[in-house]
Amino acid sequence: MNMKGDRKYIWIFLFPMAAFLTIFLYYPFFKSLYFSFFRTKGFFDKKFIGWDNYDRLVHDKLLGAATLHTLEIMVYVIIFQVGIALLLAVMVDNIPKLKGFYRSVFFFPVVISGTAISLLFVLFYNYNFGLLNSVLAGMGLEKVLWLSESNALRAIAVPTVWHYVGFYFVLFVTAMSKIPEDYYDAAKIEGISGFKKMVKLTVPLIMSDVKVVITLAITGTLKVFDFVWVISRAQNGTDVLGTYMYKKAMVDQNFGYGSTVAIYMVVLGVVIALLANRLLKTEEITY
Amino acid sequence: MKKSSMVLLSTMLSFSVLLGACGKAEEKNTASETPKTETETPKTETEAPKKDVSLRVFSTFGGTDTAREAFQAALDEFTSKNPNVKIENDTMSANDDGFRTKVNTDMNSGNEPDLLFYFVGTDAQGFVDAGKVVPLNDLLDADAEWKNGFSPAALENTRQKDGNIYAVPLTGFYEGLFVNKKIFADNNLELPTDWDKMKTAVSTLSKKGIIPLAAPFDQSHYVIEHFILSAAGSKGHNAGLADGIDPNWEKGYAAMKELYDLGAFPKDAATIDLSMASNYFGEGKAAMIIEGSWAMGNWKDANVIDNTTVMPFPAMPGGLGTGKDVIGGFGSGFYLSKSTYDNADKKDAAVALLKHMTSPAVIEKIALANGGTPAAANVQIKGANQTATDGFAMAASATSVNNPIDSMVAPETFSTLRAGVQAVVTGKKSPADVLKEAKNIEDQNKK
Numbered sequence: 001m002n003m004k005g006d007r008k009y010i011w012i013f014l015f016p017m018a019a020f021l022t023i024f025l026y027y028p029f030f031k032s033l034y035f036s037f038f039r040t041k042g043f044f045d046k047k048f049i050g051w052d053n054y055d056r057l058v059h060d061k062l063l064g065a066a067t068l069h070t071l072e073i074m075v076y077v078i079i080f081q082v083g084i085a086l087l088l089a090v091m092v093d094n095i096p097k098l099k100g101f102y103r104s105v106f107f108f109p110v111v112i113s114g115t116a117i118s119l120l121f122v123l124f125y126n127y128n129f130g131l132l133n134s135v136l137a138g139m140g141l142e143k144v145l146w147l148s149e150s151n152a153l154r155a156i157a158v159p160t161v162w163h164y165v166g167f168y169f170v171l172f173v174t175a176m177s178k179i180p181e182d183y184y185d186a187a188k189i190e191g192i193s194g195f196k197k198m199v200k201l202t203v204p205l206i207m208s209d210v211k212v213v214i215t216l217a218i219t220g221t222l223k224v225f226d227f228v229w230v231i232s233r234a235q236n237g238t239d240v241l242g243t244y245m246y247k248k249a250m251v252d253q254n255f256g257y258g259s260t261v262a263i264y265m266v267v268l269g270v271v272i273a274l275l276a277n278r279l280l281k282t283e284e285i286t287y
Numbered sequence: 288m289k290k291s292s293m294v295l296l297s298t299m300l301s302f303s304v305l306l307g308a309c310g311k312a313e314e315k316n317t318a319s320e321t322p323k324t325e326t327e328t329p330k331t332e333t334e335a336p337k338k339d340v341s342l343r344v345f346s347t348f349g350g351t352d353t354a355r356e357a358f359q360a361a362l363d364e365f366t367s368k369n370p371n372v373k374i375e376n377d378t379m380s381a382n383d384d385g386f387r388t389k390v391n392t393d394m395n396s397g398n399e400p401d402l403l404f405y406f407v408g409t410d411a412q413g414f415v416d417a418g419k420v421v422p423l424n425d426l427l428d429a430d431a432e433w434k435n436g437f438s439p440a441a442l443e444n445t446r447q448k449d450g451n452i453y454a455v456p457l458t459g460f461y462e463g464l465f466v467n468k469k470i471f472a473d474n475n476l477e478l479p480t481d482w483d484k485m486k487t488a489v490s491t492l493s494k495k496g497i498i499p500l501a502a503p504f505d506q507s508h509y510v511i512e513h514f515i516l517s518a519a520g521s522k523g524h525n526a527g528l529a530d531g532i533d534p535n536w537e538k539g540y541a542a543m544k545e546l547y548d549l550g551a552f553p554k555d556a557a558t559i560d561l562s563m564a565s566n567y568f569g570e571g572k573a574a575m576i577i578e579g580s581w582a583m584g585n586w587k588d589a590n591v592i593d594n595t596t597v598m599p600f601p602a603m604p605g606g607l608g609t610g611k612d613v614i615g616g617f618g619s620g621f622y623l624s625k626s627t628y629d630n631a632d633k634k635d636a637a638v639a640l641l642k643h644m645t646s647p648a649v650i651e652k653i654a655l656a657n658g659g660t661p662a663a664a665n666v667q668i669k670g671a672n673q674t675a676t677d678g679f680a681m682a683a684s685a686t687s688v689n690n691p692i693d694s695m696v697a698p699e700t701f702s703t704l705r706a707g708v709q710a711v712v713t714g715k716k717s718p719a720d721v722l723k724e725a726k727n728i729e730d731q732n733k734k
Contacts, residue, residue: 041697041732042389044413126563128498128572129556147558224459234556235504235709251384252699 029266046256051262063261065237066244067268069153073240074124074221074272076157077164082213083163089172090198103173107166114163121159125231152236160180160227164220168213175209176202186194211280222269241265305567340636341373342627345393346404347386349378351562353584353658354458361649365640372636394419402644406619407445407454408694415447422451426638436647441662444617448670454620455645458659461615461682462579462691463511464601464616465674471573476631478596481573481610482603486549491575493550498542500551501541501573504709506561509577510693511704512614513600514539520607521687527695528729532722535607540711541717542603549710557709580658581617583674595674597681613685615661618694621645697732699726 057063080086092102109117124131125146133143146155183205187197203210225242228234230270234243245265251259294701304352309668344685348358355378362374377400379386387393392398394414403420405411427442436440437456445454464479471478474492478484489499502510516524518539523600526533553559557594568576569586570722577600577728586592602610621641643649647663656673660682670676693701709720 039731041413043395044417122563123594126559128567129554129570145554147555149557152558233560235505235556247702248699250388252697252702253387255698 011163021275032262035255036257037265038256040253040255043253043255049256053257057260057264062239063241063244063264066241067240069238070222070224070242072153073157073160073224074218074240076154076161077217077221078214080155080157081161081165081218085168086172086203086210088165088169089176090202092169092173093176093202095169098171099124101152103170104171105223109163110166112163114226115230117159117163118227121155121227121231125155139244147232149236152238153234156231156238159231160221160224163219163227168217170215172206175206179205197208204260207280214276214280218272218276219269222265222272241268294300306449310582337369337371338632339371339373340633342401342637342640343375343377344402344640345377345379345382345390345400345403347379348404349376349397350380351585352381352655352657353581357652359655360643361652365643367641368646369636372640374640390414393423397626399564401624401627402641403622403624403634404457404619405454405622406694407447408690411453411622411696412455415449415453417528418624421624421625421628422452422453423455423623424452424517425451426623427455427514430642433642433645436645436650436663436665436719438662438664441617441660445620454622455641456548456617456620456662457645457650457655458654458661459615459617460580460659461613461688462512462577463597463613463678463681464513465568465578465583465595465597467568467571467574467591467594468572468596469590478598480608481601482599482699483584483599486546488549488574489549492634498553498567498573499549499575500546501567502552502556503559503561503564504552505566506563506707507508507705507708508691508701509579509614510708511539512604513577514543516612516614516689517600517610518606519601519610520544521612521689523607524612524692525695527602528700528707528726529696529724529733532726534622536716536722538603538606540707542606543708544712544714544718552712578581580660580675581677583672583678584656592672592674597674597678599681599685609686611684611686611689613687614691615660615682615683615688616690617660618690620662642674696725697729699732700703700729705722 007066035046037048037050039049039052042044088102088106092099095102112236122130125143127133127143130146132146136143145151158193179202181242183201184197187201190203192200199276222241224240225246227244228240228243232238234240234247239247241261243262245258248261250260294633298306302673344362348355353360359706362376366372366374379389382639387410390403391413394417397417411420441459442452442455444459446452448536464527466478468478470492473486474495474497476488477484479488482593490498490534512524516534516539517535519526519535522537523533529563541612553564553573556564564576564581565578565585568575569579569588569591569637570587571591580597583592583595583597586595599611599613600608602608621639627637645662647661647666650661650663651666653659654666655671658671658678660679670679692704696704703725707725709715710716711718711721
């Protein structure tokens with residue numbers, strides 16, 4: 001077969017996906033861009049207002065706060081989610097048996113919907129009859145307001161981090177299983193083991209995967225919505241970009257400004273992801 | 288089986304993917320198209336067997352709604368009498384704002400339900416102005432029996448600004464201060480009929496570790512309405528923010544802070560939602576809650592519901608409220624889509640269903656289930672329990688019955704007012720600042 005014929009099939013097979021993405025991703029994106037220049041009143045009425053929405057964006061203190069909250073969660077996610085996943089992966093990689101068992105156990109939370117987990121945590125954190133306060137009361141201690149203004153965001157970060165640890169864990173385990181055994185044999189001969197082996201050998205060898213995971217974690221954090229919305233209703237200093245955009249677009253029915261916030265989120269996400277890639281720049285390793 | 292068949296196969300494959308993606312839309316088209324072709328055949332017989340019609344009814348009678356079963360039963364009654372009609376009972380919970388989005392996107396994208404049960408007033412203005420629903424005036428006038436079944440006041444309450452009635456009401460609602468009498472009696476407190484008694488109750492209960500007033504900051508719709516109604520009176524409340532800020536509104540917000548400082552709100556008021564607040568009251572952990580008539584169906588504990596009464600929110604010193612003003616009305620009703628009305632096959636069935644669902648018998652059943660005021664003329668007002676009876680008495684003796692504030696201001700304005708509650712009670716913002724902010728948003732919406 002010649003290459004020309006092959007290309008035709010490639011085009012044909014690529015078409016459905018391209019069409020799908022155009023309809024469900026690019027079209028809505030450009031539509032949002034279009035809407036960001038309008039003041040909308042409900043669903044049936046809109047008026048062109050030029051750069052007014054962007055002007056509001058720049059001066060919006062609530063948006064600034066939402067950005068900071070999102071960045072704070074991002075820090076937690078990168079340190080704890082990726083960190084714990086890496087740690088678990090290294091440990092599981094070092095045990096001879098039950099790897100499959102641990103993989104399933106750690107992966108399981110990813111399968112549960114974020115809303116379900118959030119509802120679970122609502123019942124943990126509730127001040128009046130939550131699990132945590134019941135335990136405290138049982139021990140004769142003072143009840144704690146878990147979702148107080150100073151603590152709410154961290155309280156929400158806990159399930160957010162926990163939910164996806166398993167996903168990154170599986171990515172790390174898979175990456176580690178690709179490392180050829182001879183590297184470890186060599187390490188053994190050299191007498192390197194334990195923590196040193198992890199830092200000097202395993203992690204550098206899967207650095208490209210770590211980069212992918214961090215990029216995924218960053219973009220994933222920008223989309224956090226369900227945990228915040230269900231656990232704290234985005235109150236008490238927990239408003240993140242996802243919930244702020246939703247409130248503006250859906251609750252306030254101000255689709256124009258909501259779209260502007262969405263565009264801002266896309267730009268911010270691209271910038272942070274590029275920045276992270278630049279910072280983590282390393283040589284590609286081929287085995 | 289070489290090139291040509293491969294091309295065919297792959298094209299089919301890609302088409303099947305596309306079809307799969309828009310399968311739902313296709314279904315709808317065929318459903319509405321097939322009957323049309325049937326009408327083209329000349330009608331020779333008058334007694335032709337009725338064609339199969341399928342209707343979609345969208346409402347909020349789902350989820351935890353107390354009238355969910357009564358509503359489904361009324362639909363079933365219709366389908367058993369009219370076996371050719373299939374009804375899709377499409378519902379979404381009214382607890383969050385999601386259903387508004389759903390209704391509006393449906394209306395805006397040519398996916399209108401045949402019958403829609405939804406709010407009247409500002410909420411409906413968009414699709415009413417866009418001509419998505421038909422005025423029901425002529426239909427009502429043509430059927431005296433149906434029209435006379437409604438109480439005139441109820442029907443009047445659903446009239447849109449343009450003078451037409453687009454929605455026929457089912458049950459009305461009232462909001463009020465629900466009080467757990469037992470908690471008050473146990474603590475030697477008088478019921479909060481005036482502001483001083485309210486303050487005494489709040490400070491006494493809060494010292495004893497009982498939540499005085501179960502109210503969330505974020506979903507503070509009812510809190511805002513009642514504090515402002517009490518402070519600004521019926522006229523001030525109903526003026527909204529369009530023509531300036533009524534200085535009495537500030538008093539309403541200041542009164543929230545006054546009660547908050549006495550410990551009125553739950554400790555976690557900032558992060559709970561309305562259903563959790565209702566939960567606190569229903570579990571007997573809170574002494575008072577400002578809620579609507581529909582909420583009492585969710586309080587199942589006999590200790591609570593049998594000891595609950597409802598009263599108007601008390602007047603505050605310096606305020607213009609009478610202490611007998613009530614938020615309520617017939618804020619919702621059934622709409623008939625224009626597209627259904629213009630569809631010869633669906634029209635008769637949809638109108639018949641509309642008349643059935645708003646017949647006095649159905650109205651009575653729904654009213655009994657959700658504790659609302661029946662919109663029918665000759666239906667005896669009786670409550671399912673003492674609380675509901677108290678509620679009807681409260682609504683009957685009210686000096687004014689007012690539509691809620693969120694039907695008078697833009698949604699974004701109302702969000703600003705809601706966000707202002709926590710800021711004011713915790714002292715981060717002054718009432719005047721919050722109202723200025725809201726007024727600013729309202730003006731931008733008017734542009």
